[in-house]
Amino acid sequence: MTPPLLQIENLRVDFGDRTAVRGLSLTMGRAQTLGVVGESGSGKSATSLAILRLLPTHAQVSGRILLEGRDLLALSEPDMCAVRGGDIGIVFQEPMTALDPLMRIGDQVAEAARRRGRLSRRDADNLARRTLAEVGLPPEIVSLDRYPHQLSGGQRQRVAIAAAIALAPRLLIADEPTTALDVTVQAQIMALLKRLVRERGLGLIFISHDLALVAEAADKIVVMKDAGVVAEGASLDVLADARHPYVQQLKAAAALPAPAPALITPDLVLEAEGLVRSYPAPRRWLRPTPEPFLALDGVGVTLHRGECLGIVGESGSGKSTLLRTLLALDKPQAGTVHLGGETLSQSGGQRGAGADRRLRRRIQAVFQDPYGSFNPSWRVEQLIAEPLDLLDPRPSAVERRQRVATLLAQVGLPADAIDRSPSAFSGGQRQRIAIARALAISPDIIAFDEATAALDVSTRAEILKLLAELKQTLRLSYLFVTHDLALVRAIADRIVVMQAGRVVETGRTADVFAGPKHPYTAKLLAATPDLERVLAQAQSRTYAAG
Amino acid sequence: MSQIASGMDGAPRRAGLRLGRSALVWGAAISATVAVAALISLIWTPYNPVAMQMAARLTPPCFAHPFGTDAYGRDVLSVVMAGARTALAVAISACAIGLGCGAPLGLLAAARKGWVDEAVMRCADIVFAFPALLLAVLAAAALGPGALDAVIAIGVYSIPVFARVVRTGALRLWSLDYILAARMAGKGPLRISIAHIFPNLLVALAVQVSLQLSLAVVAEAGLAYVGLSAQPPEPSWGRMLAEAQTLYMDAPWLALFPGAAIACAVIGFSLLGEGLRAHFARTAGRG
Numbered sequence: 001m002t003p004p005l006l007q008i009e010n011l012r013v014d015f016g017d018r019t020a021v022r023g024l025s026l027t028m029g030r031a032q033t034l035g036v037v038g039e040s041g042s043g044k045s046a047t048s049l050a051i052l053r054l055l056p057t058h059a060q061v062s063g064r065i066l067l068e069g070r071d072l073l074a075l076s077e078p079d080m081c082a083v084r085g086g087d088i089g090i091v092f093q094e095p096m097t098a099l100d101p102l103m104r105i106g107d108q109v110a111e112a113a114r115r116r117g118r119l120s121r122r123d124a125d126n127l128a129r130r131t132l133a134e135v136g137l138p139p140e141i142v143s144l145d146r147y148p149h150q151l152s153g154g155q156r157q158r159v160a161i162a163a164a165i166a167l168a169p170r171l172l173i174a175d176e177p178t179t180a181l182d183v184t185v186q187a188q189i190m191a192l193l194k195r196l197v198r199e200r201g202l203g204l205i206f207i208s209h210d211l212a213l214v215a216e217a218a219d220k221i222v223v224m225k226d227a228g229v230v231a232e233g234a235s236l237d238v239l240a241d242a243r244h245p246y247v248q249q250l251k252a253a254a255a256l257p258a259p260a261p262a263l264i265t266p267d268l269v270l271e272a273e274g275l276v277r278s279y280p281a282p283r284r285w286l287r288p289t290p291e292p293f294l295a296l297d298g299v300g301v302t303l304h305r306g307e308c309l310g311i312v313g314e315s316g317s318g319k320s321t322l323l324r325t326l327l328a329l330d331k332p333q334a335g336t337v338h339l340g341g342e343t344l345s346q347s348g349g350q351r352g353a354g355a356d357r358r359l360r361r362r363i364q365a366v367f368q369d370p371y372g373s374f375n376p377s378w379r380v381e382q383l384i385a386e387p388l389d390l391l392d393p394r395p396s397a398v399e400r401r402q403r404v405a406t407l408l409a410q411v412g413l414p415a416d417a418i419d420r421s422p423s424a425f426s427g428g429q430r431q432r433i434a435i436a437r438a439l440a441i442s443p444d445i446i447a448f449d450e451a452t453a454a455l456d457v458s459t460r461a462e463i464l465k466l467l468a469e470l471k472q473t474l475r476l477s478y479l480f481v482t483h484d485l486a487l488v489r490a491i492a493d494r495i496v497v498m499q500a501g502r503v504v505e506t507g508r509t510a511d512v513f514a515g516p517k518h519p520y521t522a523k524l525l526a527a528t529p530d531l532e533r534v535l536a537q538a539q540s541r542t543y544a545a546g
Numbered sequence: 547m548s549q550i551a552s553g554m555d556g557a558p559r560r561a562g563l564r565l566g567r568s569a570l571v572w573g574a575a576i577s578a579t580v581a582v583a584a585l586i587s588l589i590w591t592p593y594n595p596v597a598m599q600m601a602a603r604l605t606p607p608c609f610a611h612p613f614g615t616d617a618y619g620r621d622v623l624s625v626v627m628a629g630a631r632t633a634l635a636v637a638i639s640a641c642a643i644g645l646g647c648g649a650p651l652g653l654l655a656a657a658r659k660g661w662v663d664e665a666v667m668r669c670a671d672i673v674f675a676f677p678a679l680l681l682a683v684l685a686a687a688a689l690g691p692g693a694l695d696a697v698i699a700i701g702v703y704s705i706p707v708f709a710r711v712v713r714t715g716a717l718r719l720w721s722l723d724y725i726l727a728a729r730m731a732g733k734g735p736l737r738i739s740i741a742h743i744f745p746n747l748l749v750a751l752a753v754q755v756s757l758q759l760s761l762a763v764v765a766e767a768g769l770a771y772v773g774l775s776a777q778p779p780e781p782s783w784g785r786m787l788a789e790a791q792t793l794y795m796d797a798p799w800l801a802l803f804p805g806a807a808i809a810c811a812v813i814g815f816s817l818l819g820e821g822l823r824a825h826f827a828r829t830a831g832r833g
Contacts, residue, residue: 329729357732365730367723375724375742387731437727 003069005030005203006051006171011063013046013055020046020059022227028220030170031201033194035218035235037211037250039456042224044207048173051205052090053080067171085112089164093176095156099148099163105132106144109162116167131162135192153315154185158192165196172196173205178213182314182483187527190217209456211254212486212529215239223247236538239531253461254531256490263306264493268338269444269477270303270326270363275335277321295321296332297501303445308471308478310492310509312485312524318501323449323481327365328356339363339445361390364438368450370430374422380433381418384408387440407436412466428459432466439470447479452487464491485528489513497521570821573756576814580807584630593621595628596779604797614799616789622799626807628781632693633811636775637762639697641755644704649751651705652712653743656720657735667713670706678703678765682774693782696775700765704758711754715747749826753819760815767808783808 006028013021021043028034038044049055051065053072065072067087075083084090092098099108107114109131110124119127129139135158148156157177164172174193178186194217197204208214214221215235223231223238223246231244238247276298281290295318303309313319324330326337336343339362364387367373374383384407385400395403401418408417411432422430431451438446448467452460468491470476482488488495488509495512497505497520505518516522587595592611599619607614613622655666682699689695719725719742728738769775770784778785783804790800 327730329726360730360732365726367726369723372722373724373727375728375746377745386728386733390732434727438730 003066004028005032005068006205007064007066008047008051009064009066011047011050011065012061013043013050014060015056015058019227021050024063024222024224024229026222026229026232028203028205030203031197032220033197033204033206033218035214035221036205036207036224037209037214037221038224039209039250039458041226043227044224045175047224048090048175048205048207051173052084052088054084082116085164085169086116086167087169088171088173089167089169091157091160091164091172091174091177093179095153095160095180096148098160099156101148103147104144105142105146105148105151105159108148108159109144109166111163112167127166128162131166132159134196135159135162135165136188137162152185153181154188157181157185157189161189161192161196165200165202168200169202171203171205173207175207176209177206179208179210183485183524183527184314186213186529193217210529211239211250211457212531212534215531215534216529223250236535239535250457251531253457254486256461256464256486263472263475265305267305268302269305270301270479271338272302272326273300273336275299275322275325275332275337277318277325277330277332294501296325296335298335299498299501299503300335301326301496301503301506303477303479305444305477306471306475307494308480308492310488310495311479311481311498312483312488312495313498314483314524316500317498319481319498320449321501322498323365323447323479326479327363327447328359357390360387360443361441362443363445363447364441364443365447365449366431366434366438366451368453370427370434370454373430373434376421376423378422379418380404380408380420380422383422383433384437384440387437390441403440404436407439410439410470411436426459427455428463431455431463435463435466435470439474442474443476445477445479447481449481450483451480453482453484460487467491485524486530497524567821567824569817570825573814573817573819573821576810577756577818580630580811580814581634583627584634587624587627587631591621591624591627593624595620595624595781604793606797607799613803614797616786616797616800617793622786622803625781625786626783626803629783629786629804630807630811632770632776632780632782633763633766633808636693636696636700636766637759640700640704640762640766641758643697643701644708644758645751645755648705648708648710649712649744649747652709652714653716653739655709655713656716656743657739663713666709670709673702673706679769679772679774682769686774691774691777693776693780696766696769699769699774700762703765704762707758708751708754711750712744712747715750716743719743719746749822753823753826756815756819756822760812760819763808763811763815 004027008024008026011021011024012019024047026034036044036047046055050061051072055061061073063073067083072080072083099105106125106128109128110119113119113127114124125144128144132142132144133139137155137158142151142155148159151159161177177193178189181189190213193204193206196202206214206217218235220233221235221238222229223244225246230246231238231241238244239251241247275296276294277296278292278294280292299318299322301309301311301322311319311322321330325332339359381401381404384404388395388400388403404418405415408415413429413432413436417425422433425433434451435446452463455463467478471478478491480488480492492509494507495509496503497512497518499520505512505516505521507517512521513525516525597620599615601619602611602615603617603619605611605615611621611623613626615621616625651666655663678699681702682695685695685698716739725738725742728742733741766775767784767787770782771788773785773788775784776782786804787801790797790804794801
């Protein structure tokens with residue numbers, strides 16, 4: 001009897017007194033996809049690094065990891081080097097940093113093969129060409145002489161996959177391979193991975209935080225939490241089985257309820273028309289001046305009091321530029337922004353600092369990165385009180401402290417947080433601090449720029465709940481910029497879909513999701529992984545078979 | 547996840563840490579010794595460093611004169627101690643000029659970007675293109691020879707160094723979300739630079755100041771050696787070396803002790819800088 005492709009017995013990984021993986025056992029066969037799901041810190045990445053023996057030297061690893069019967073933990077380091085890239089390939093999350101920026105992509109793909117020697121330059125190039133063609137980058141489209149910075153994110157991830165499979169490994173580990181990509185590109189990469197499993201018969205370990213994505217791709221899943229396995233089995237069984245409370249909890253957090261009916265009044269708090277913003281394209285020596293890049297091409301949006309407007313689009317669609325323009329962080333070349341009766345963003349003429357200050361009393365923002373959003377040398381009190389300088393007259397020190405204390409209570413943080421440094425808080429707590437800061441001067445509108453993108457699903461669900469409560473009690477309006485359609489469905493009353501600097505579709509959220517009018521919206525919706533859809537499809541297949 | 551990621555390079559980094567910690571301790575100890583010697587020389591030296599005693603000229607190191615005496619019978623230990631004063635005064639003043647002018651220029655370049663940035667950085671390149679010696683000669687011609695020439699020459703030279711360090715650090719900080727938040731709070735480029743950018747660059751500046759101090763000590767010694775810094779009778783390590791040159795076969799201690807003093811100061815400040823860098827990298831990694 002041939003041994004299974006991969007068998008892990010009682011794997012345990014400790015970093016000093018912290019346990020990263022606690023007694024993990026699993027078996028997977030050839031041409032199978034094993035999904036590993038869990039939130040950050042659950043031990044899923046430590047597991048994949050343990051299989052490759054890439055953990056730092058101070059990690060203590062015990063147990064057995066058998067690849068076709070060979071115990072990887074017992075191999076010598078030179079033998080293990082042959083296993084990495086030879087028998088096991090790996091694709092990491094960030095295509096930007098996983099490739100060497102100074103190396104031709106052809107060389108990167110064939111690097112492992114050449115390092116093993118006995119491969120001429122020409123053979124290596126042939127191998128690279130063949131492998132790149134297999135991942136959908138034939139030499140007619142992308143030559144071997146390109147460098148990573150000349151490729152898009154999706155193309156880079158394809159190159160990383162080609163490099164991982166160039167030596168025909170039997171096992172491929174993909175650690176969050178699509179997290180940094182747009183949904184339509186994500187769908188393409190997932191299709192590629194599925195095809196490789198089917199055609200090459202390789203085993204795929206697919207690590208992700210996204211339950212829907214894993215449900216769609218994996219035959220078997222392992223759900224991890226706090227360094228241990230909480231559920232495993234055939235994907236659909238595990239997801240449908242109510243006996244795994246944590247899985248159900250993840251499902252609930254990922255599913256996101258539809259927004260509660262909002263009290264939207266007809267008065268407009270924000271109205272923008274005909275916004276144009278272009279960036280000069282980089283000029284090249286002795287070439288004609290290139291056309292400027294139009295980030296916004298005549299965009300208009302409206303926002304009513306009490307409403308949440310979702311602004312959706314993929315990277316490069318202009319959604320972030322639109323937000324920066326509405327926040328007066330960037331000046332448009334044409335168009336106007338009316339905010340609560342004032343016209344503030346006029347094309348041509350210079351806007352005064354006074355106008356910007358008036359605008360900022362009405363609109364505040366929460367940004368994407370919970371770790372970059374705070375001056376690390378300030379305390380929470382200073383951080384949250386910073387926008388209070390916008391008020392006339394400026395509040396006294398006592399008033400500031402009182403206001404911050406009220407705000408902390410409003411966003412659900414303990415009162416003793418006030419004198420702590422931002423480094424003492426987790427990602428979700430930091431976003432609460434950022435929300436408190438945005439609320440400090442009681443603005444009409446809060447803009448969120450991918451504000452939950454860096455959070456785990458359960459943390460995200462809590463933040464969304466908080467936002468819904470605040471919106472209702474404080475009668476706020478939200479601008480919610482995101483690439484995540486599932487998220488926007490859960491929070492937005494109305495959405496604007498952007499593509500290449502234009503608004504292609506706008507309408508009430510439910511209407512757009514039920515019947516998208518523009519083909520691009522339809523494409524986005526189809527590419528977004530949806531757990532309910534996956535489960536429903538699987539069920540109908542089972543009924544058809546039965 | 548982040549713990550795993552930062553732990554990836556655990557082994558080499560821990561080795562680096564051990565090195566960094568001892569570099570910090572040794573650097574601080576050596577720098578402090580030099581500074582203490584300079585301070586003590588203000589109130590006490592074994593002998594008057596400028597008093598000549600022709601009877602005791604060229605005495606080799608002995609109990610009465612641990613570092614020996616020079617061709618005029620001056621006690622070398624006393625002159626080395628007093629020389630530390632000159633070396634540190636010149637190095638610290640030069641760094642103050644560099645930091646005082648360079649940091650605002652770097653902040654300005656990063657805050658305004660565009661042509662302001664280009665102009666500041668190209669000016670920095672121009673300063674780098676002139677040898678420091680030329681500047682010192684020019685200053686000597688204009689002001690007459692003296693330690694001030696060395697201060698100006700070395701100080702002007704460190705302006706672009708500090709401007710670049712500050713600009714590089716500031717550009718990184720300007721791209722962070724908390725700068726956007728500060729702009730949303732109505733702060734302009736000046737207030738953002740003062741409240742958010744500069745305080746978060748102090749660590750990088752502390753490192754740069756100690757490295758720059760070590761360079762300034764060497765530069766001062768070099769300028770003094772060719773007569774472009776402190777003039778006699780003001781004691782100076784570089785001039786002691788110059789005076790020892792003709793006698794080093796007969797009285798090697800004349801070159802040995804000032805040379806060792808220069809080496810100590812340079813090594814001390816460099817180690818301190820490297821140690822600080824490693825220390826802050828460690829605390830930043832933890833935060």
